[in-house]
Amino acid sequence: xxxxxxxxxxxxxxxxxxxxxxxxxxxxKILAGGHSLLPMMKLRLAQPATLIDIGRLPGLNExxxxxxxxxxxxxxxxAQIASSPEIKRALPALAQAASVxxxxxxxxxxxxxxxxxxxxxxxxxxAVFLSLDGEIxxxxxxxxxxxxxxxxxxxxxxxxxxxxxxxxxxxxxxLLAKTGTSYQKFEHPASHYALTGVAATVTLGANGTxxxxxxxxxxxxxxxxxxxxVEQALQGKGQADxxxxxxxxxxxxxxxxxxxxxxxxxxxLARVFTRRALEAAVRNAGA
Ligand SMILES: Cc1cc2nc3c(=O)[nH]c(=O)nc-3n(C[C@H](O)[C@H](O)[C@H](O)COP(=O)(O)OP(=O)(O)OC[C@H]3O[C@@H](n4cnc5c(N)ncnc54)[C@H](O)[C@@H]3O)c2cc1C
Numbered sequence: 001x002x003x004x005x006x007x008x009x010x011x012x013x014x015x016x017x018x019x020x021x022x023x024x025x026x027x028x029k030i031l032a033g034g035h036s037l038l039p040m041m042k043l044r045l046a047q048p049a050t051l052i053d054i055g056r057l058p059g060l061n062e063x064x065x066x067x068x069x070x071x072x073x074x075x076x077x078x079a080q081i082a083s084s085p086e087i088k089r090a091l092p093a094l095a096q097a098a099s100v101x102x103x104x105x106x107x108x109x110x111x112x113x114x115x116x117x118x119x120x121x122x123x124x125x126x127a128v129f130l131s132l133d134g135e136i137x138x139x140x141x142x143x144x145x146x147x148x149x150x151x152x153x154x155x156x157x158x159x160x161x162x163x164x165x166x167x168x169x170x171x172x173x174x175l176l177a178k179t180g181t182s183y184q185k186f187e188h189p190a191s192h193y194a195l196t197g198v199a200a201t202v203t204l205g206a207n208g209t210x211x212x213x214x215x216x217x218x219x220x221x222x223x224x225x226x227x228x229x230v231e232q233a234l235q236g237k238g239q240a241d242x243x244x245x246x247x248x249x250x251x252x253x254x255x256x257x258x259x260x261x262x263x264x265x266x267x268x269l270a271r272v273f274t275r276r277a278l279e280a281a282v283r284n285a286g287a
Contacts, residue, residue: 003041007050013057014139014168020052022141022164028052030166032075032114035106060113060168065090070172074113078125079104081112091172092284093181093199097128100185102192113167116152119159119223121256122193126153126224128183130216131199132172140165153223176212179203180285184277186219186269188260194219195261196269198227198249200277202234204285210234215277220270221253230274239282246275 011017021028029048031037032055040046054060060075065086072081081087082099101107101115101124115125116136129149136147140162152159161167175181185197196219203212213234215227229248234241249270255263 001042003038004044004047006041006048008053009050010053010056014054014059014166017052017054017057017166018139018141018164020050021166024050024052026163030054030117032111032117033077033109035102035110036114036118036120054166063087067174069174072112072170072172074167074169075111076113078102078107078110078112078115082107090175091132091181093183093201093281094125094128094132094172097124097183097185097197097199100124100183100187100192106192112170116170117159117161117167119153119157120193121156121222121224122195122197122219123224124183124185124194124197124218127194127197127216127218128199129170130224130226131201131214132175132181132216133201133214135171136161136167137169137171138162138165138167144168146171150226153225156222158223175201176203178205178285179212180281180283182277182280182284184273184280186273196220196266196273198270198273198277200274200281202278202281202285204282209236209238211236213278215249215274217249217253217270217274220250220255220266222256225253227251227270227274230278234278239279242278242282243275246271246278249274 028050031051031053060073064071078098078101088095134149199216201214205211218224233245250267255266257263
């Protein structure tokens with residue numbers, strides 16, 4: 001299958017990329033790893049007049065871990081995240097999730113910025129991004145803007161990002177003491193996409209109760225979401241309450257229903273994988 005005709009440009013600087021995108025008046029698309037955009041173009045689900053290839057722009061493929069948290073350039077690939085000793089130490093669930101994205105070829109080309117900007121309802125990294133309280137930094141014609149993770153995903157393949165904005169960085173706060181993280185995925189055997197994926201970040205208090213819980217769920221609804229019902233149900237509670245809280249994992253969600261899984265089955269998977277992710281995160285917190 002071939003995509004419709006398009007122009008291809010490769011700017012040398014971020015400023016040039018921002019200018020080209022703004023001048024296109026919504027007709028151009030940013031090309032990063034190409035592993036979501038090119039399949040969509042071949043299926044004619046996307047027909048941009050111009051591709052602006054940012055793949056080789058300098059400064060967007062660095063990982064920085066310091067006292068202020070973790071900063072990951074938009075062009076850092078899934079493979080880089082999965083193998084980074086700094087990420088494995090600072091944000092283990094992110095490395096874990098990146099290591100189960102697609103296959104090796106996908107992981108070598110696909111980028112964190114592309115995965116979040118694309119907002120695939122079954123993408124792995126949006127769920128982890130939500131559970132780790134990530135933020136998106138984007139550049140547009142009027143300068144830099146920061147989007148909170150909890151507000152970023154709007155609907156299927158839709159985010160708050162303006163059509164003239166380019167994601168430049170993804171930022172995460174440093175994990176608190178006694179915090180454990182985990183990502184648990186039930187994948188489609190052919191595509192490797194998540195039928196359900198759940199990321200959990202838990203911080204335990206002195207007596208082992210939950211001080212803070214963040215749950216990110218993917219594959220279940222139109223967009224990745226925080227399972228706030230589960231988070232609230234566990235506040236101040238202990239490990240014995242995990243199973244009951246996990247029952248709320250799909251509450252209020254209009255679950256996807258397709259040839260791969262019924263809505264009922266997806267809701268069931270959300271509950272089971274939320275329980276597993278919480279149990280694993282508690283173990284990883286050293287409880
Ligand atoms: C066979 C196959 C299996 C896959 N399996 C999985 C899987 O199991 N789990 C999973 O999560 N993903 C999976 N993917 C998707 C993969 O992770 C993609 O790499 C990722 O979703 C998009 O990243 P990209 O860099 O390739 O983005 P691209 O394809 O280049 O772009 C995707 C979209 O994001 C926009 N975009 C990209 N970068 C930016 C930026 N910096 N600023 C603004 N907009 C931007 C583009 O304009 C486009 O609309 C799979 C893909 C394939 C082909």
